[in-house]
Amino acid sequence: MTRPFRVGIAGLGTVGASVVRILSRQNDILARRLGRPVAVTAVSARDRAKDRGIDLSTLAWFDDPVELARSGEVDCVVELVGGSDGAALRTVETALSHGKHVVTANKALLAKHGLALARAAEEKGVALAFEASVAGGIPVIKTLREALPGNRVSRLYGILNGTCNYILSRMELEGLTFADCLKDAQRLGYAEADPTFDVEGFDTAHKLAILTSLAFGTEIDADAIYVEGISSITPLDLAMANELGFRIKLLGVAERTSTGIEQRVHPTMVPKSSAIAQVMGVTNAVTIDADAVKELTLIGPGAGGDATASAVVADIADVALGKSEPPFGVPARTLEKAPRAPMQRHEGGYYIRLTVHDRPGVAAGVATRMAEADISLESILQKRSETAASQDPHGRSGAPVSLVLITYAATEAAIRSAVEKISGDGLIAEPPQVIRIERE
């Protein structure tokens, strides 16, 4: 019998425990596939006594994951410690410098140190695999790295955070507020006690940074990402979107433009008929636009112990097979430093919801400001609030009403300037809501 491929697991939370269980359950098929068995030989976690429903008695135990990474007992270190620096970084660096393969699910680590770690792995001729770092069980890393070498990618966009999609789905389906849905998501374990990282878009940005690098062959540049979260979205926006044929999703979008690579995370109106609009709840999805394949969409679970472990195990199998390609598809030193396309130069359609005073001339005033900024309007929708209508059935109460504009393609700079002027004109009663539209 061939020597087993020895795996050390650093971090035994939900994902780590599931990896141990899956490797045991799939033992036979993995041995057939790889020509040798996969054996977990060492683990590391904070609390040795905790019951995880798995038998650890035969495995080497390390209190310190860095010690595990250094151990002669493992060929491959699975880093599930988490965090962009600290123990996770030291564990991965130590494993690579000791010539061990690394599999990680750590998007924060990769978004910050991915390029340096890829270089270190390539120097040592070992693998750095990270399918589980983006979109859980969806093989989007493999697809971008291995399935599209015949393509030039022009754009990718995805629902990369299940918490946000869960909240937006429930807000839409049940007409609830963001705050209420967030509370429910927290109660159900879909959102953290401090939800900032998820709902303000930072988690999506980390994942997007990784996908962008793979899609465009560029150095990871997480700092270049424009980030806007979903906390300002209201049930009214979702209702308006519905009426106009859209859904609102928190998307991460990366696009090749004439000024460089544009990377942005923000609530986005997508046509109801698009594949990505159908994706509800905690599910994730990624659409890739490329010249040869045109449009490819992958939909699946973005989180959860088993789904994430599924991606970790796929990486372990690839590494055990000795697949030798560079972590980002091409050697890290050949990744391009792409110019950042500034957000001000972004071009696209916009949804602008203004809460205006219901007075004669307001709509005209708004339309004039848009025309001055050279912005063409695709549609205008005025909605009186029910209370305003009941107070004054003849209109012109001066009470606030919603005025929704859908623009044709315009630049971010033009939109911001027009909205600023409308605010300055004293036409609006509340801060304006601006949501970008992404077409198929």
Next chain:
Amino acid sequence: MTRPFRVGIAGLGTVGASVVRILSRQNDILARRLGRPVAVTAVSARDRAKDRGIDLSTLAWFDDPVELARSGEVDCVVELVGGSDGAALRTVETALSHGKHVVTANKALLAKHGLALARAAEEKGVALAFEASVAGGIPVIKTLREALPGNRVSRLYGILNGTCNYILSRMELEGLTFADCLKDAQRLGYAEADPTFDVEGFDTAHKLAILTSLAFGTEIDADAIYVEGISSITPLDLAMANELGFRIKLLGVAERTSTGIEQRVHPTMVPKSSAIAQVMGVTNAVTIDADAVKELTLIGPGAGGDATASAVVADIADVALGKSEPPFGVPARTLEKAPRAPMQRHEGGYYIRLTVHDRPGVAAGVATRMAEADISLESILQKRSETAASQDPHGRSGAPVSLVLITYAATEAAIRSAVEKISGDGLIAEPPQVIRIERE
């Protein structure tokens, strides 16, 4: 400079010409990725003089693809000849026996000879890659073979034939008949002059046979597939489906059941809310149900020169990288001979549309026959045809009306027996329409 990876292309139709173009266009990125360039060194086709918009002057020309497969000028033979036997088979066999890697888009060849060819490739230690054989540009082969070793697949189903999906989409959206849509599809080049192979489900069956083997680790068994095409679907069925919350798609379904592996191709009612129901036109899609990842759906172009070439080029890159796994993920000799689950034992929901004589007691007679066969009904819908209603507004004209039954899970055997008895009772005026329902 390292010696290039030398590719010979047998078959220069739309796909072959696109492969040549893409390899040239992506020359630089492929060289970076693979550490050496990819060079097309030889081609074979029927007509040397034909203008394909590509420069063939520097390439070795072979009138006979088998000669190309034998040539010392190539490391990898790309078989795009087509057909389950004949020149295609001889080309692939010759290439493998001469120790050359093979990339093919030929589903008919694989459905019939895939197991033997995989064995031959493994014996010689060369690759047999066939991403392009199923669902064009969608990396479903790679996903099943490489992304799911941590999973036990329980079911997969897919829209694998763009022609059928185009026809069904247009029938649904425009209320057209099958015959009219087929004519249009032929005019637009989406359907062959002899459309049997596509519309009667055989093309889908070939592709399903390949996916089943990968998903379940079983020997290809195309003969076991139950096949039913879409030519009997009427606009009325599509309208009824719509009313009941379904769409009709031609699906290939493979499922692990208690009696074995069930493989079937037939028009299928899918819930409108499912990801696969959204897939319209010539687009393909595959959904995989598996224990760890739960549900994964891939959507993309199922045909077309560039999309198919995209998959061919991805295979060439993998082969050039020396990826060494067996063609079906595990060694061909370890693929299981799975018992065939007989179609009669299939269990699921059914849509049954009966054209009954509009007389008292008919519905009761039908319901009794269903009850005798132990079939529970989820809903019953009776629709009088407009002509019948205009002739006799009080009903009971004796003219035919549609009676639609949706059943809870029942066996194929029970359904067939009940429908046969209903026919025998003289209750129906036309042959019954039976469409299986596939739930998420």
